[in-house]
Amino acid sequence: MESRSGQAGAGKDRKKGEPLDGQSRLLLAVNGLFAAGNALSGTFVNVYLWKAKHDFTLIGWFTLVHYVAMALTFWVAGKWVKEHNKMNCLRAGVAVSALFYILVLWFGVRTADFFVLLAVVQGMAAGFFWLAFNVVYFEVTGPGNRDRFNGWAGLLGSGAGMVAPWISGFLIVRMEAQTGYRLIFTISLIVFLIGAAVSFFLKKRKTSGSYEWMLTWTCLRQEDTAWRKVGLALMAQGVREGVFGFMIGLLVYVHTGSEMKLGNFALISSAVALVCFMLAGRFLKPRYRPKAMLIGVVMLVAIILPFFWKVTFVTLLIFGIGAAIFYPLYGIPMTTIVFDLIGQDEESVKRREEYIVMRELALNAGRLLGTAIFILVVSLTSSPAAMNVLLLGLGSSPLIAYYFMRKAHAA
Numbered sequence: 001m002e003s004r005s006g007q008a009g010a011g012k013d014r015k016k017g018e019p020l021d022g023q024s025r026l027l028l029a030v031n032g033l034f035a036a037g038n039a040l041s042g043t044f045v046n047v048y049l050w051k052a053k054h055d056f057t058l059i060g061w062f063t064l065v066h067y068v069a070m071a072l073t074f075w076v077a078g079k080w081v082k083e084h085n086k087m088n089c090l091r092a093g094v095a096v097s098a099l100f101y102i103l104v105l106w107f108g109v110r111t112a113d114f115f116v117l118l119a120v121v122q123g124m125a126a127g128f129f130w131l132a133f134n135v136v137y138f139e140v141t142g143p144g145n146r147d148r149f150n151g152w153a154g155l156l157g158s159g160a161g162m163v164a165p166w167i168s169g170f171l172i173v174r175m176e177a178q179t180g181y182r183l184i185f186t187i188s189l190i191v192f193l194i195g196a197a198v199s200f201f202l203k204k205r206k207t208s209g210s211y212e213w214m215l216t217w218t219c220l221r222q223e224d225t226a227w228r229k230v231g232l233a234l235m236a237q238g239v240r241e242g243v244f245g246f247m248i249g250l251l252v253y254v255h256t257g258s259e260m261k262l263g264n265f266a267l268i269s270s271a272v273a274l275v276c277f278m279l280a281g282r283f284l285k286p287r288y289r290p291k292a293m294l295i296g297v298v299m300l301v302a303i304i305l306p307f308f309w310k311v312t313f314v315t316l317l318i319f320g321i322g323a324a325i326f327y328p329l330y331g332i333p334m335t336t337i338v339f340d341l342i343g344q345d346e347e348s349v350k351r352r353e354e355y356i357v358m359r360e361l362a363l364n365a366g367r368l369l370g371t372a373i374f375i376l377v378v379s380l381t382s383s384p385a386a387m388n389v390l391l392l393g394l395g396s397s398p399l400i401a402y403y404f405m406r407k408a409h410a411a
Helices: 020-051 055-081 086-140 144-172 177-198 215-221 224-255 259-283 284-302 313-342 346-350 352-379 385-394 399-411
Strands: none
Touching: 020 086, 020 144, 020 177, 020 224, 020 259, 020 313, 055 086, 055 224, 055 352, 086 177, 086 313, 086 352, 144 177, 144 259, 144 313, 177 284, 215 224, 215 352, 224 259, 224 313, 224 352, 224 385, 224 399, 259 313, 284 385, 284 399, 313 346, 313 352, 313 399, 346 352, 352 385, 385 399
8 A cells, every 4th residue: 555645634535434454454463463462461561570579669660761762762763764664663663572571581580670671672662663553554544444443453452451461360370470470471472573474564665755853842832733732632641641551450469469360350441441442443433522532531530539448459440441431432532633633734744754753752751750750659658548649640631631632623
């Protein structure tokens, strides 16, 4: 499929409800394998580090370094994707993910001592993959099928998140702990290698133009523009993601002491998310986005409130199910509105790589802010009440994201 670079309003020629083509389905397959590899071991890497040190601060620093490395990779690799071979960048992301698990297997019980190196490698892997993935995603979809693609991507991610962690938890508790962890890290390595092989079936895509290193800064400096509002919305989105992405699963383990319970949590919450992403991808039309986002963000805040009663497996499961139901109403429009804005005219399409880099830098700025606040709080107090207030404060950031995205949508 040819790149749509240079076509005004890329994707607007597509009819509403158009099915996904072969390249879109291949991209979904690579994304599904990447999600499966991460789902098998991603949550359990944090548990592995926790079991070694029992230190929330270390987990926070691991996550912070990961986001710094990812943000820098997005910015620097933007030139590679813009001017050279974006498909090799995608493959590099999958390959470096495999390298991450090779290092984890090599370090073994000393993994926590090398958390900075591992966080850098994992951040680079995510940066390479998601930068190239999002550029290719923009090129192979349009406004007519972007919600459908996002629904399928969410469905595959939820499917991986449902089955893979349960398998991992089952294997860990049925085997000697170190043997179980080494096995799931090995399986993740194999999945990423398969993903790298599948990526070679994606066609090489055309490149054009020169990379504008400072476009992100230029756009964010301009007042009363849609991109400035979008950037602020994405930063707010990242604040929640930065901490909740690792903290909820870790809390499940800390409060239950069982990898199998963590696997069951992932199985139940991801099964609900799978259905909800499928329904949202099918029925969420552009005209419904504002109301869907409002419902989603209000409920994402409300489901944190049971933690103030008591943090148990039950209340964590209530949160997990609630997030699975309502996150698609918020997350899918947040993604599609940004990519539709990139495709609004010919000049934006020509700068799609820079705008995607800007999107990711804004998200990572929010993730860094959220994680930094987390590190500060947990280094000062271990009070459960303080942790609940922290989660509520960071978890309320989607309200800010909704506010700025509505303003951008109306601009």
